[in-house]
Amino acid sequence: MKITSDSFEHRGAIRPEFAMGAPDGFGGNRNPHLAWSDAPAGTKSFALLCIDTDAPTDASLAGKEGVEIPVEHPRGDFVHWAVIDIPADVHEIAAGSASDGVTKGGKSSRDGAGMREGLNDYTGWFAGDAGGMRGQYHGYDGPYPPPNDLRTHRYFFRLYALDVDKLDVPASFTAADAQRAMHGHVLDEVAIYATYSLHA
Numbered sequence: 602m603k604i605t606s607d608s609f610e611h612r613g614a615i616r617p618e619f620a621m622g623a624p625d626g627f628g629g630n631r632n633p634h635l636a637w638s639d640a641p642a643g644t645k646s647f648a649l650l651c652i653d654t655d656a657p658t659d660a661s662l663a664g665k666e667g668v669e670i671p672v673e674h675p676r677g678d679f680v681h682w683a684v685i686d687i688p689a690d691v692h693e694i695a696a697g698s699a700s701d702g703v704t705k706g707g708k709s710s711r712d713g714a715g716m717r718e719g720l721n722d723y724t725g726w727f728a729g730d731a732g733g734m735r736g737q738y739h740g741y742d743g744p745y746p747p748p749n750d751l752r753t754h755r756y757f758f759r760l761y762a763l764d765v766d767k768l769d770v771p772a773s774f775t776a777a778d779a780q781r782a783m784h785g786h787v788l789d790e791v792a793i794y795a796t797y798s799l800h801a
Contacts, residue, residue, distance in 0.1 A: 761789075
């Protein structure tokens with residue numbers, strides 16, 4: 602398979618238009634354009650995950666005054682988007698079609714054309730926030746790396762071609778739920794990534 606984007610170049614920087622966080626506050630938080638082709642025979646649906654693989658494992662350091670998070674700090678995954686049951690005849694997601702702006706408290710799942718959007722990791726990130734951000738974050742919410750992080754973050758958009766029409770997951774599913782349900786059903790997969798940083 603092949604996957605491309607009109608919104609960013611593979612391995613290139615993504616614009617604040619497609620990020621939740623920007624140097625001066627919130628970004629545009631629009632989902633980027635994605636298109637794919639050459640799915641294998643027998644493909645019945647697609648699944649899409651967007652994951653930041655460079656998230657600091659010690660969340661208490663994020664934005665901490667007087668502290669810079671070193672490049673060598675241990676890293677983990679942060680899920681920004683989980684979409685499943687994308688019909689086999691769909692080969693493109695338009696920019697801004699799934700997210701356009703920041704919704705405090707999170708967007709509800711905007712299922713359409715048979716596809717379903719799961720929870721992203723801002724659900725857990727904002728769980729302890731009393732300032733109106735707490736909520737259930739479905740669909741796409743873009744990059745917001747700590748401004749004191751010295752590492753440039755990579756955001757992988759990974760597409761899976763599956764041999765089933767629908768995945769057996771809970772109503773409010775996570776990327777981990779989708780990955781478990783995909784096991785044994787992946788015909789092919791492909792990825793593209795963009796980079797982003799808020800460090801000066």
